[in-house]
Amino acid sequence: GQQVMQIPQYQHVQEGEDFTTYCNSSTTLSNIQWYKQRPGGHPVFLIQLVKSGEVKKQKRLTFQFGEAKKNSSLHITATQTTDVGTYFCAGRASGTYKYIFGTGTRLKVLA
Amino acid sequence: DADVTQTPRNRITKTGKRIMLECSQTKGHDRMYWYRQDPGLGLRLIYYSFDVKDINKGEISDGYSVSRQAQAKFSLSLESAIPNQTALYFCATSDTSGRAKETQYFGPGTRLLVL
Numbered sequence: 001g002q003q004v005m006q007i008p009q010y011q012h013v014q015e016g017e018d019f020t021t022y023c024n025s026s027t028t029l030s031n032i033q034w035y036k037q038r039p040g041g042h043p044v045f046l047i048q049l050v051k052s053g054e055v056k057k058q059k060r061l062t063f064q065f066g067e068a069k070k071n072s073s074l075h076i077t078a079t080q081t082t083d084v085g086t087y088f089c090a091g092r093a094s095g096t097y098k099y100i101f102g103t104g105t106r107l108k109v110l111a
Numbered sequence: 112d113a114d115v116t117q118t119p120r121n122r123i124t125k126t127g128k129r130i131m132l133e134c135s136q137t138k139g140h141d142r143m144y145w146y147r148q149d150p151g152l153g154l155r156l157i158y159y160s161f162d163v164k165d166i167n168k169g170e171i172s173d174g175y176s177v178s179r180q181a182q183a184k185f186s187l188s189l190e191s192a193i194p195n196q197t198a199l200y201f202c203a204t205s206d207t208s209g210r211a212k213e214t215q216y217f218g219p220g221t222r223l224l225v226l
Contacts, residue, residue, distance in 0.1 A: 001170070009151065033214070042201060042217040043154065088153060092213075097161070098169065099215070101146070101154040 002027045002093050006102035014110050019076045021105035023089035030094045032065055032072045037104075038085045046074075079109045114138045115218040117202050123224045124192050132187045132221050134202030142205045143185040144215065145169075145177060147198040154201065160185055161207075192225045199223075 003026040013019050023032065031050045035043040047056055049065035049072060056063045062075045072089055086106045090099040115136045124130050134143065145157040146169075156169030158177040166177060174196060178186045189196055202218040 006153075031213070035215075042220050043203075043215075044217070045214045048213065090154075090215075098156055098159055098167070099213075100156070100170070103151065103153040 002091070002096075002100050004089060004091050004100045004102040006087075006089060006105050008105055009103065010106045010108070012108045012110060013079050015081060016078050019079050019083070019107055021074050021087050021089075021107075023072045023074075023091070023102050025070045025091045025093070025100075027070070027093045029069045029091040030096075031092055032069075033090045033092075033099065034063060034072075034074055035088045035090065035101075036085050037088065041085075043088060076107075079107070081109050081111055083107060084109050115202060115204055115216050117200075117218040117221050119221060120219065121222045123226065125226050126193055128192050130189050130192055130223075132189075132200055132202075132223070134185045134187070134218055136183050136202075136204045136216075136218075138204055138206070138216060139182075140204040140206045140216075141182065142207065143179065144203040144205075145175075145185065145187045146201045146203065147171070147196075148201060148220075149198050157187065189223075189225075192223075194225045197223060197225045 033048045034046040037043045053067045054065040060077045064073045086104045088104045089102040118133045141162050144159045146154040160179045176188045200221045203215040205215045
């Protein structure tokens with residue numbers, strides 16, 4: 001079945017450093033979503049990418065969808081302590097109606 | 112999201128017991144989902160429902176059952192709980208149209224411990 005992997009599993013950065021998490025699907029995706037889960041909280045939707053090669057920005061966050069629609073990345077510029085949490089991608093395979101979540105990348109930001 | 116509520120928030124039970132986790136939403140969404148979260152494994156889909164008469168198995172449905180009592184309510188049951196069902200359980204909803212189409216809104220979660 002469809003699998004979605006994320007790397008790295010953990011990342012510790014100094015405040016102000018950049019951070020990137022990568023998401024890879026075993027199958028071609030129709031679209032991909034990104035969520036953030038704060039410690040002790042629930043996942044909260046960040047963004048959805050639909051088009052091949054799409055790039056979207058939200059302030060310091062940059063999201064990319066690969067040309068082959070099998071991978072995606074989230075890049076945070078100049079991390080802040082408020083960026084702490086676990087970032088998940090969730091992909092919906094073409095022809096299906098359910099999302100498969102990646103394993104998540106847990107980000108710690110050291111002040 | 113306060114529009115999606117889960118009860119109970121925490122539950123301790125013993126092996127072999129039947130338990131039910133409940134989810135209610137006031138968002139008016141047709142689609143509802145149950146996930147479990149385990150450290151290092153992310154969120155795994157247990158069951159999903161696209162309307163009251165539509166129930167589908169997810170990635171890990173064995174040992175679980177669900178009931179969609181109404182558009183706003185989706186319950187998850189563990190018929191005979193076992194220790195490896197200890198996890199954090201999330202309910203989520205999504206719409207089928209509009210700008211937020213397919214965005215999933217999660218409840219606060221239920222932390223379950225099976226002894």
